[in-house]
Amino acid sequence: MACERESYTSWSCDSPTEMKVSMVLRQARMEIKDLKLDYCGSLGNQSYFDQKCPALIQESAYVFTPSSGALSSKDQNYQCSAL
Numbered sequence: 001m002a003c004e005r006e007s008y009t010s011w012s013c014d015s016p017t018e019m020k021v022s023m024v025l026r027q028a029r030m031e032i033k034d035l036k037l038d039y040c041g042s043l044g045n046q047s048y049f050d051q052k053c054p055a056l057i058q059e060s061a062y063v064f065t066p067s068s069g070a071l072s073s074k075d076q077n078y079q080c081s082a083l
Contacts, residue, residue: 013071013078
């Protein structure tokens with residue numbers, strides 16, 4: 001049996017009120033703070049994540065733009081850098 005490495009990307013995110021928040025993208029999940037969010041889909045260059053994906057993915061709790069590192073939730077905006 002071959003063992004595969006799990007692929008993931010770690011990010012360090014800052015906001016006006018929080019510094020050095022860790023975020024991990026692991027397969028089709030996002031882990032930030034104590035939350036484990038499912039990937040709900042993408043529109044253009046934005047990816048949407050939520051604990052329970054809504055019917056309209058644009059209503060997801062978190063929106064991430066990997067090309068710019070912008071992460072936003074309903075109450076916070078972060079700027080993230082890949083580690």
